[in-house]
Amino acid sequence: MERKIILPESEIPRNWYNILSDLPSPLDPVLHPATGKPISPKDLGAIFPEPLIEQEMAADRWIKIPDEILEKYCLWRPTPLRRAISLEKILDTPARIYYKDESVSPPGSHKPNTAIPQAYYNKVSGTKKICTETGAGQWGSALAFACSLYGLECEVFMVRVSYDQKPYRRIMMETWGATCIPSPSNKTETGKTILAESPDSPGSLGIAISEAIEAAVTQEGTKYALGSVLNHVLLHQTIIGLEAKKQMELIGEFPDVVIGCAGGGSNFGGLALPYVEEKINGKNISIIAVEPASCPTITRGAYAYDFGDTAKKTPLLPMHTLGHSFIPAPLHAGGLRYHGMAPIISKLVVEGLIEAKSVNQLDTFAAGIRWARSEGYIPAPETNHAIAAVIEEAKLAREEGKEKVILFTWSGHGLLDMAAYQAYLAGQLTNYTLPDDDIKAAIEALSDLPKPGGKS
Amino acid sequence: MERKIILPESEIPRNWYNILSDLPSPLDPVLHPATGKPISPKDLGAIFPEPLIEQEMAADRWIKIPDEILEKYCLWRPTPLRRAISLEKILDTPARIYYKDESVSPPGSHKPNTAIPQAYYNKVSGTKKICTETGAGQWGSALAFACSLYGLECEVFMVRVSYDQKPYRRIMMETWGATCIPSPSNKTETGKTILAESPDSPGSLGIAISEAIEAAVTQEGTKYALGSVLNHVLLHQTIIGLEAKKQMELIGEFPDVVIGCAGGGSNFGGLALPYVEEKINGKNISIIAVEPASCPTITRGAYAYDFGDTAKKTPLLPMHTLGHSFIPAPLHAGGLRYHGMAPIISKLVVEGLIEAKSVNQLDTFAAGIRWARSEGYIPAPETNHAIAAVIEEAKLAREEGKEKVILFTWSGHGLLDMAAYQAYLAGQLTNYTLPDDDIKAAIEALSDLPKPGGKS
Numbered sequence: 049m050e051r052k053i054i055l056p057e058s059e060i061p062r063n064w065y066n067i068l069s070d071l072p073s074p075l076d077p078v079l080h081p082a083t084g085k086p087i088s089p090k091d092l093g094a095i096f097p098e099p100l101i102e103q104e105m106a107a108d109r110w111i112k113i114p115d116e117i118l119e120k121y122c123l124w125r126p127t128p129l130r131r132a133i134s135l136e137k138i139l140d141t142p143a144r145i146y147y148k149d150e151s152v153s154p155p156g157s158h159k160p161n162t163a164i165p166q167a168y169y170n171k172v173s174g175t176k177k178i179c180t181e182t183g184a185g186q187w188g189s190a191l192a193f194a195c196s197l198y199g200l201e202c203e204v205f206m207v208r209v210s211y212d213q214k215p216y217r218r219i220m221m222e223t224w225g226a227t228c229i230p231s232p233s234n235k236t237e238t239g240k241t242i243l244a245e246s247p248d249s250p251g252s253l254g255i256a257i258s259e260a261i262e263a264a265v266t267q268e269g270t271k272y273a274l275g276s277v278l279n280h281v282l283l284h285q286t287i288i289g290l291e292a293k294k295q296m297e298l299i300g301e302f303p304d305v306v307i308g309c310a311g312g313g314s315n316f317g318g319l320a321l322p323y324v325e326e327k328i329n330g331k332n333i334s335i336i337a338v339e340p341a342s343c344p345t346i347t348r349g350a351y352a353y354d355f356g357d358t359a360k361k362t363p364l365l366p367m368h369t370l371g372h373s374f375i376p377a378p379l380h381a382g383g384l385r386y387h388g389m390a391p392i393i394s395k396l397v398v399e400g401l402i403e404a405k406s407v408n409q410l411d412t413f414a415a416g417i418r419w420a421r422s423e424g425y426i427p428a429p430e431t432n433h434a435i436a437a438v439i440e441e442a443k444l445a446r447e448e449g450k451e452k453v454i455l456f457t458w459s460g461h462g463l464l465d466m467a468a469y470q471a472y473l474a475g476q477l478t479n480y481t482l483p484d485d486d487i488k489a490a491i492e493a494l495s496d497l498p499k500p501g502g503k504s
Numbered sequence: 505m506e507r508k509i510i511l512p513e514s515e516i517p518r519n520w521y522n523i524l525s526d527l528p529s530p531l532d533p534v535l536h537p538a539t540g541k542p543i544s545p546k547d548l549g550a551i552f553p554e555p556l557i558e559q560e561m562a563a564d565r566w567i568k569i570p571d572e573i574l575e576k577y578c579l580w581r582p583t584p585l586r587r588a589i590s591l592e593k594i595l596d597t598p599a600r601i602y603y604k605d606e607s608v609s610p611p612g613s614h615k616p617n618t619a620i621p622q623a624y625y626n627k628v629s630g631t632k633k634i635c636t637e638t639g640a641g642q643w644g645s646a647l648a649f650a651c652s653l654y655g656l657e658c659e660v661f662m663v664r665v666s667y668d669q670k671p672y673r674r675i676m677m678e679t680w681g682a683t684c685i686p687s688p689s690n691k692t693e694t695g696k697t698i699l700a701e702s703p704d705s706p707g708s709l710g711i712a713i714s715e716a717i718e719a720a721v722t723q724e725g726t727k728y729a730l731g732s733v734l735n736h737v738l739l740h741q742t743i744i745g746l747e748a749k750k751q752m753e754l755i756g757e758f759p760d761v762v763i764g765c766a767g768g769g770s771n772f773g774g775l776a777l778p779y780v781e782e783k784i785n786g787k788n789i790s791i792i793a794v795e796p797a798s799c800p801t802i803t804r805g806a807y808a809y810d811f812g813d814t815a816k817k818t819p820l821l822p823m824h825t826l827g828h829s830f831i832p833a834p835l836h837a838g839g840l841r842y843h844g845m846a847p848i849i850s851k852l853v854v855e856g857l858i859e860a861k862s863v864n865q866l867d868t869f870a871a872g873i874r875w876a877r878s879e880g881y882i883p884a885p886e887t888n889h890a891i892a893a894v895i896e897e898a899k900l901a902r903e904e905g906k907e908k909v910i911l912f913t914w915s916g917h918g919l920l921d922m923a924a925y926q927a928y929l930a931g932q933l934t935n936y937t938l939p940d941d942d943i944k945a946a947i948e949a950l951s952d953l954p955k956p957g958g959k960s
Binding site for chain 1: 506507508510512513514578579580590608609610612649652653671672675676678679680681873876877878879880881882919920922923925926929
């Protein structure tokens with residue numbers, strides 16, 4: 049019984065899967081923040097290169113992956129599919145637990161799956177520099193890595209409190225040659241305005257997005273990049289699920305349950321979308337997005353048009369949201385602290401093809417420790433959300449006496465998040481459940497905005 | 505052209521290679537620190553379990569790896585053999601550069617290759633707890649990981665300055681359930697004596713070794729474990745080279761040059777020893793150990809009997825040494841700051857089967873940055889020493905127009921060593937060459953000790 053199912057490089061998928069071609073009904077259009085009218089490719093041209101805008105709106109089911117991208121992917125891809133035999137034994141479950149290990153990339157997470165193509169398409173479109181924002185630094189480090197491989201400059205606006213408290217991912221970015229700027233900064237008008245009012249502002253992802261977009265549109269040869277939420281990001285991430293399907297086929301397995309943690313939805317979508325296609329075609333699969341109880345975007349938010357940032361500078365997206373002014377409670381899974389959700393994932397929830405559940409912070413760390421002491425690897429705090437849900441499913445399988453096959457994304461390792469484990473082991477973390485009234489108020493604040501359509 | 509050569513789990517080597525059976529002349533015996541007489545297995549029984557003592561002195565060429573160890577090895581082994589295609593291109597070299605990636609283990613280095621068998625043999629021998637020391641934390645975290653898999657308690661004495669300044673590896677150990685104690689501590693008589701004299705002592709590896717040994721012999725059911733230098737440690741590490749040979753055979757390659765960084769000699773020996781056997785049997789290979797210019801144990805030290813620790817508590821080992829009182833200059837490759845060298849490696853240098861060279865700190869970080877920006881992965885500072893030597897060999901191949909095949913151990917990743925990269929990028933690091941007089945004095949201090957024999 050092998051612990052690792054390896055796909056040779058020659059078997060790496062040659063196309064990404066575009067689920068836009070298979071949705072039961074089309075996505076509601078993205079709207080211009082000023083006019084409220086559907087946004088045009090031209091509008092997006094100020095911040096994204098043309099090939100990525102085309103992918104954002106593509107109709108083809110399969111999008112070819114250029115050889116120049118495949119070559120870089122093969123620095124770490126195909127990633128191993130692993131079986132969690134030791135955890136199965138400890139849980140005494142008849143379930144078979146498989147995980148797609150996306151931690152083996154140089155920055156240690158799934159993020160380079162889209163950072164590499166975004167850097168590549170910018171490079172071939174003549175971009176010299178890419179600006180982006182980052183919270184805890186997963187996305188910023190992935191883009192820094194990708195830009196170093198294609199010889200592009202990279203400027204990362206990092207939320208100041210993370211910049212100060214979590215220096216390791218910042219140094220990773222600098223090791224790959226990127227410039228990392230604490231946000232709010234004096235580099236942009238947005239940053240200057242905020243600093244004039246609050247010189248000690250700890251920053252926020254919303255502010256950092258606004259700064260990165262402003263930096264992109266005001267510097268020559270410069271574009272912007274986003275690490276989650278958008279259609280082209282999820283498209284690139286489907287390499288996860290496409291590889292996993294081949295690997296599962298190699299051992300004659302098909303999942304009953306597919307699980308991933310969901311912040312903006314990109315690692316979850318990456319594994320899930322190729323299985324959503326199977327579900328549309330009649331296969332019986334549970335596909336479950338797992339989110340923090342303290343940031344319950346899908347499970348308790350509204351399906352509405354909303355802005356992607358606090359400053360209302362981004363287009364309006366049709367998505368599950370807790371409101372663009374939502375500020376999540378302190379939570380040690382930085383990648384899951386986003387008020388919105390990828391429109392594709394949101395639509396699939398509305399269509400009943402994807403379920404969602406939320407888990408408490410303490411349960412996620414308990415699950416992560418259990419994992420580390422059986423399977424060895426220390427998971428990222430985000431990944432612990434998926435693991436907590438997997439353990440619940442495996443226990444259920446034991447109670448039901450069912451030989452269930454569970455598959456999930458192990459989205460990243462936790463080697464740069466040890467401070468969160470220290471806080472947990474020292475008993476300093478708590479659970480936090482958002483009060484109903486807070487959610488009600490945040491959603492009511494969206495009532496003046498347009499409404500997306502519902503289930504097809 | 506594939507970047508990764510993968511060996512299936514079914515092909516994992518079933519035996520370790522014991523070079524003691526093939527040495528041109530036997531190792532000089534290890535001597536008792538009190539009597540100066542060859543040490544007996546019984547003497548070692550106070551700190552090591554019997555199966556490890558047997559391995560330390562074994563005569564068989566092949567030592568069977570128990571299934572219970574293979575099962576744990578397969579959490580991450582066989583490790584990938586990778587080809588550094590991007591670096592080759594940037595260097596414009598006809599050399600083909602392969603590296604055995606030992607960073608893919610849960611703690612991120614080669615250390616678990618011996619931590620797993622050491623924990624296993626202790627477990628089956630009835631040990632309840634293992635004590636050890638650690639500097640920067642590579643070895644301590646590997647043993648903590650291994651003990652968590654076998655349900656053993658683990659107590660790690662960590663040099664206080666590292667405990668305070670490098671909390672991440674300490675938290676890793678705690679995540680795996682180990683107890684980590686800053687050394688010097690009040691847990692041992694050695695520690696108490698030192699603290700009484702210097703309450704602010706930053707500690708040293710020598711002190712931590714003494715504390716760990718004392719803790720092992722004074723607690724019931726407790727043994728001691730060492731992460732490098734000894735014969736059984738190098739034996740376990742030969743899994744690296746045995747796998748690499750199979751992988752090189754798969755693609756029809758044989759190395760002209762084999763390279764590894766050397767601190768105590770275990771990752772270097774792990775790759776090199778199976779190739780030393782080939783060299784003994786007539787193959788033409790350069791086998792090169794790379795050490796820091798600031799801690800030039802092989803290149804400038806004496807081949808002499810010396811203690812393994814500052815407090816002269818360990819047996820006398822026949823090895824290359826800078827003297828047990830040697831205190832290396834500040835150096836950001838913690839794993840290479842040891843005054844001695846594995847007796848096996850030392851003997852092979854004396855026999856002319858292994859060469860050694862030293863590299864400067866600034867060159868190693870420049871090499872590491874070059875690697876990260878081409879091959880993607882950020883190497884450990886120790887690994888950067890090997891990479892610096894590899895780049896020199898590749899340049900030489902270009903000058904000579906030779907299609908040389910270079911193979912080296914990528915001993916660990918640098919994700920927990922980002923502070924060292926920050927210091928380098930900020931221009932705060934320097935080179936340091938040890939003055940001749942310092943070396944002379946340190947070696948003269950050994951003149952009262954017995955002398956080992958020379959070349960056979």
